[in-house]
Amino acid sequence: xxxxxxxxxxxxxxxxxxxxxRDLQDPWYRLCLSMLGxxxxxxxxxxxxxxxxxxxxxxxxxHSRLKTWSMGIAINVARETRRRGRLLPPDPWLVHGADxxxxxxxxxxxxxxxxxxxxxxxxxxxxHRQQEAIVLRFFEDLxxxxxxxxxxxxxxxxxxxxxxxxxxxxxKLESWGVIDAGETTETED
Amino acid sequence: MSQLWDQIGQARREHRSKSYTGDLAADVxxxxxxxxxxxxxxxxxxxxxAVAAAxxxxxFWPEQITGPLxxxxxxxxxxSDPAYNTTTTGVIPALPDFPGLAxxxxxxxxxxxx
Numbered sequence: 001x002x003x004x005x006x007x008x009x010x011x012x013x014x015x016x017x018x019x020x021x022r023d024l025q026d027p028w029y030r031l032c033l034s035m036l037g038x039x040x041x042x043x044x045x046x047x048x049x050x051x052x053x054x055x056x057x058x059x060x061x062x063h064s065r066l067k068t069w070s071m072g073i074a075i076n077v078a079r080e081t082r083r084r085g086r087l088l089p090p091d092p093w094l095v096h097g098a099d100x101x102x103x104x105x106x107x108x109x110x111x112x113x114x115x116x117x118x119x120x121x122x123x124x125x126x127x128h129r130q131q132e133a134i135v136l137r138f139f140e141d142l143x144x145x146x147x148x149x150x151x152x153x154x155x156x157x158x159x160x161x162x163x164x165x166x167x168x169x170x171x172k173l174e175s176w177g178v179i180d181a182g183e184t185t186e187t188e189d
Numbered sequence: 190m191s192q193l194w195d196q197i198g199q200a201r202r203e204h205r206s207k208s209y210t211g212d213l214a215a216d217v218x219x220x221x222x223x224x225x226x227x228x229x230x231x232x233x234x235x236x237x238x239a240v241a242a243a244x245x246x247x248x249f250w251p252e253q254i255t256g257p258l259x260x261x262x263x264x265x266x267x268x269s270d271p272a273y274n275t276t277t278t279g280v281i282p283a284l285p286d287f288p289g290l291a292x293x294x295x296x297x298x299x300x301x302x303x
Contacts, residue, residue: 018214029209046209050217051224119200138197139204170193179192 001066010057020066021050027067027140028074034135035078037124045081049074068146075132075150082128115178122172130165137162 001023008016028049033042052073060069123131129151136147137158148155173179 014218017218021214021217022212025209025213026207030204030207033207034204043209046213047217047220050213051221054217054221055224115196116200116203119196120203123200134197135204139201166193169197173193173196179196 003062006057006060006062006066010060017054021053024053024067024070025050027071031071031074031135031140032078032081034123034139035075035128035132036081041081045074045077048081049077052077064146064149068142068149071136071140071142071150072152079128118173118176118178119169122169125172126165126168130161130168133158133161134165134169 001020005016005019009020025046029042029046032045032049033039036042036045049070053070056073060066123134126134132151133147136142136150137144142150144155144158148158151158153161170179174181
């Protein structure tokens with residue numbers, strides 16, 4: 001996503017807008033899916049994110065990456081959707097396995113299964129803020145600062161939230177016998 | 190790598206394998222255009238209404254402000270006000286004649302009407 005494309009998209013150039021949306025649609029969708037747990041809700045939330053993104057693009061000042069800035073919109077849309085509370089039940093593939101994975105990643109389907117399901121289950125049981133922090137930080141590979149910007153909190157808060165989330169996840173997975181008890185403590189830098 | 194990180198790594202790969210099916214741009218750009226047209230139209234309508242409201246206010250504003258003030262006696266009445274047409278409420282007698290200043294026309298009947 002270069003500056004020129006962003007500038008053109010801001011001026012209403014349809015090709016530039018299309019290029020930006022194609023770059024950002026998957027991160028938005030993944031974030032919404034992990035927060036809402038249902039493909040249809042995630043799809044609607046992604047489309048709403050795109051509409052808001054196009055409306056608010058003129059306010060983007062370039063202090064952060066466009067992806068980071070736009071993920072802030074996506075997380076707000078997903079939070080609002082969750083708050084409205086009319087969510088569909090979680091998709092079975094999200095809870096029980098690898099169906100529904102994209103065709104270009106068959107290897108993932110093979111190694112996914114019980115273990116991924118356990119982590120997904122644990123993640124769904126975490127408080128929303130912890131869930132968001134884990135998804136942004138480790139699944140979307142964003143830095144602490146970027147995660148903090150998206151979650152609209154201080155970097156220290158992100159570190160503490162991630163630390164608590166990891167501790168809860170480890171303790172849950174230990175109690176289920178998925179991982180051995182007495183694992184070394186993970187730290188969040 | 191600890192077992193937990195291993196688990197998280199696998200979940201991460203599974204997470205990143207998900208993608209939006211279809212073309213988001215094709216799904217939302219026509220809608221965004223319609224919305225943008227509606228926004229412009231609604232802004233234009235709001236602007237026109239604001240101008241109309243300003244004209245109406247400017248038309249009635251002086252009367253609304255000065256009417257109560259005139260009624261309260263703060264401002265003098267205008268010619269259109271009924272209070273402008275005064276009636277005779279009393280007669281102040283004229284000054285008495287002074288012999289030295291007497292003129293042929295000054296008599297005791299000279300008086301001011303108010």
